[in-house]
Amino acid sequence: MKVGIDSISLYTPNSYYGLRELAERHGVEPEKYLYGLGQEQMSVPAPDEDIVTMAANAAAEVVEDAGPDNVATVILATESGIDQSKSAGLFVHQLIGLPANCRVFELKQACYGATAGVQMACAMVRQRPQERVLVVASDIARYERGSQGECTQGAGAVAMLITADPRILEIHPEQGKHSADVMDFWRPNYRSTALVDGALSLDAYHDSLASAWADYRRDGGLSLGELPWLCFHQPFTKMARKAFNTLCELEPEAAASLSPASYEYSQHYGRRIGNCYTASLYIALQSLLETCEEDLAGQNVGFFSYGSGSVGEFFSGTIVAGYQDRLDPALTRAMLDGRQPLDETRYVNWFYGADHDVDAARHVLPVVTTGRYRLSGIIDHKRVYEDGAERLKQAV
Ligand code: HMG
Numbered sequence: 001m002k003v004g005i006d007s008i009s010l011y012t013p014n015s016y017y018g019l020r021e022l023a024e025r026h027g028v029e030p031e032k033y034l035y036g037l038g039q040e041q042m043s044v045p046a047p048d049e050d051i052v053t054m055a056a057n058a059a060a061e062v063v064e065d066a067g068p069d070n071v072a073t074v075i076l077a078t079e080s081g082i083d084q085s086k087s088a089g090l091f092v093h094q095l096i097g098l099p100a101n102c103r104v105f106e107l108k109q110a111c112y113g114a115t116a117g118v119q120m121a122c123a124m125v126r127q128r129p130q131e132r133v134l135v136v137a138s139d140i141a142r143y144e145r146g147s148q149g150e151c152t153q154g155a156g157a158v159a160m161l162i163t164a165d166p167r168i169l170e171i172h173p174e175q176g177k178h179s180a181d182v183m184d185f186w187r188p189n190y191r192s193t194a195l196v197d198g199a200l201s202l203d204a205y206h207d208s209l210a211s212a213w214a215d216y217r218r219d220g221g222l223s224l225g226e227l228p229w230l231c232f233h234q235p236f237t238k239m240a241r242k243a244f245n246t247l248c249e250l251e252p253e254a255a256a257s258l259s260p261a262s263y264e265y266s267q268h269y270g271r272r273i274g275n276c277y278t279a280s281l282y283i284a285l286q287s288l289l290e291t292c293e294e295d296l297a298g299q300n301v302g303f304f305s306y307g308s309g310s311v312g313e314f315f316s317g318t319i320v321a322g323y324q325d326r327l328d329p330a331l332t333r334a335m336l337d338g339r340q341p342l343d344e345t346r347y348v349n350w351f352y353g354a355d356h357d358v359d360a361a362r363h364v365l366p367v368v369t370t371g372r373y374r375l376s377g378i379i380d381h382k383r384v385y386e387d388g389a390e391r392l393k394q395a396v
Contacts, residue, residue: 003125003162004122004162005160005168006162006166007159008158008289009158010058013049014371016340016342019034020033022042026146036238038240038267042155044155044342044350045350046350052091053375055136056372056385057372059092060373062134069099071133078106078108078113078277078278079108079111080138080139092136095385098134110308111305111308112233112305113137113278114282115303115313115315121133125162125163137157140276140277141153141194142194152275153275154274155276157276168289168319169320170320171316171317172315175221176213176313181309184197184309201308221316222300223251224250227262227302228299229263232284232304234275235275235280243263244260266285297321298321301319363377370392372387374388
């Protein structure tokens, strides 16, 4: 049975901060961020946005297309959780009108979480082929102000429907896995920003890729020469080039037939959005599918998912004929091009000042986001969300 991605949809907030501006503030040459790391902009969530609103904005269309009654499970993957107990997916479930007989839960393993969700969803569909599973990856990458990691921040969400006979990507059953206890990146419960050992994180990423690749090959996976397209977890887009070089070193013979074109299309969106942790790999996939002019039908894609801490997985898939009919590149382009640049004050206030973890009985948030779903406040320690469909209609 063929199982995989039947629809995919991306949401990123309506504002961004330029990496050129950040470089000036950090006193480094802009080229370091623009070319050294391959980042131009970072999406910045509005004060009334969080991982729930981004997830709902990404998932609404996917669910409208499938029909809400056809979604049997929602898996929300995030490392920017809003509650220690309740799954963020339950707020999304209510906001987008999913039925009660739908299973909802949250998954976490840094940037790897969504891949765990996709693999689990594929297994669920193989067991009950009539069911559809919604996997949503939603994250805000936030580091300490002025730190080494600030230039790799970003925010966004990707929603995917996993079904039998998928119309975008058939996911192959072969898997290559690697887990190791590494303190390369972590965020203790009492912190809103991540801690990172940058150099160790790069080494851990490469070690994980080499080990996951070897395991994928042992599991009967395709050779590098059979994978003309590659999508890597991209905390910054230069990482895709580094990962590609690692794979080429591991398989020098196959590498001769590969070119950087195999990963370059997957970098276009990430360069403008920034790291979205667990959503990043799937933003890379949507970028490849929507920006490559060639018809990719029938071609294989290799994926490397990496989540610090750390878990890596290499897997692959085949792009399905007619996949273009399931995408709307003009809509994604309009979303990216329509974003507003922020000046430094607003960037700092929005990224670091929007404290939703306040221990407040009443915390009301004004309307700032132009997204459909927003966090309207926290009343009696309960988050209150709003579907702004009517508000947006009136604004037109
Ligand atoms: P750094 O030390 O500030 O940067 O931190 P650098 O000195 O290594 O320079 C970066 C690149 O810019 C280098 O290129 C320089 O040569 C180049 P490379 O040698 O690597 O190819 N450069 C220039 N290029 C052109 N013109 C110039 C110039 N100057 C320098 N003038 C680091 C970089 C990534 C470590 C830092 O930003 C960081 O700590 N980021 C956060 C951690 C991270 O993203 N790690 C990636 C792997 S771990 C991962 O992906 C998981 C993660 O997503 C979390 C999760 O799983 O949840 C992070």
